[in-house]
Amino acid sequence: MSKQMQSMALTVPSGGSIESYMQMVNGIPMLTAAEEKQLAERLVQDEDLQAAQKLIMSHLRFVVHIAKGYAGYGLPQADLIQEGNIGLMKAVKRFDPTVGVRLVSFAVHWIKAEIHEFVLKNWRIVKVATTKAQRKLFFNLRKSKKRLGWFNREEIKTVAETLGVSEREVVEMESRMSNSDMAFDLSNDDDDNATTSFAPVQYLEDHSSDVADTVEQQQWDNHANQKLAAALRTLDERSQDIINSRWLLDSKQTLQDLADKYSVSAERVRQLEKNAMKKLQAAMS
Incomplete structure (x- = not known):
């Protein structure tokens, strides 16, 4: 990704200023489908970086929404948002306006992929999740924990049945998550032209909450409220x-x-x- 595009994302402040950042991005106007398509076409056809900037800025609020879902990993919220912003920029660069989908539906996979990589790297646990299946178990296991401490036998059985894995895999992953022997690094190829067998769409998705559906519902509610006010x-x-x-x-x-x-x-x-x-x-x- 070019340095020009990277500089377009707002720098997420740390500490108490994070609330000010959230208020600021929530104040950026959302794009209509027609505006989004027009900007995307300008980026694809003319390499218009101002169009890319508008696309990025108008979707920063969705990155914040997604990043909040990873608050339970003990990592700074500002860092999670910043990583999500990188995923958003990558999605904007690859977005094809002729496909007929909204940018938020396309970008959600890229945003989650960057946040997943950041979470896994910064947990610094040996071989905590080196395969796609282990990554999926890692994130789902965190969501399944209802209390501090180790799972008891009944909880292990319930989690295994819910996630469709063996009890042994649940115990092994919990053990990996509870130890911190030494750091590990997963490969993260930033070369946009490189090919990889792990496309962002193959990463873990949280099916309990569809960001695209939420955004579409919000947009419809806003549209309906505006029409009602005009009709009144x-x-x-x-x-x-x-x-x-x-x-x-x-x-x-x-x-x-x-x-x-x-x-x-x-x-x-x-x-x-x-x-x-x-x-x-x-x-x-």
């Missing part, structure tokens, strides 16, 4: 108040409450509410 503005002031009071406020009012407020019958309020709902549905569709 098309109503007259009284109709807006009725809809807000009957549906949107935490402390909802009854038809009679609103009837007393506007000196009309409860049936008239119900009619106004019904008409307002029809107008809202028409505006939002």
Whole structure:
């Protein structure tokens, strides 16, 4: 990866400033699908580094979201985010806008791959996980621990059945994770042109939480809220108040409450509410 692209990612501060960093990246506007595609095309066709920067910056919040899932390994949150940012930059460089998927769906594998490498290297345990199967067991075993101390026999059996491995493999991995004899290093080829049999898509994925689905749901919720706000503005002031009071406020009012407020019958309020709902549905569709 070029030094120019590496310099685009925000430097993640350590210590108390991490909260300020999270607020800053959450304040960066998200891209629409059309904007994302246009920027990606500029990067692929014209090698436009400003387009790459916008793609990276708009997805830094997703790196933070993923990195939070690895807080239980005792490593600095800032370092986990920084490694995830490297994975994001690699994903942006390889992103193909013609495939028809959003960048976050493509990038999640690269982000996790970099964080996995960082976690494994910095645990510094001899042969803790040298194969794909052992790496998968390593990360899943950490998630399965509900308390401090060693697993008892019943817990070993439960974990083995849940992860689809033998009890012996669970005991062996727990032993590796509990010892710290000497450091180890896994190969990490930073040459973008090098070929490897371990593509990022083959790394462990956490199927209990799909970041892409979460992001898409957030984007849909934001879109729906914006459309609802715009639709409400098309109503007259009284109709807006009725809809807000009957549906949107935490402390909802009854038809009679609103009837007393506007000196009309409860049936008239119900009619106004019904008409307002029809107008809202028409505006939002």
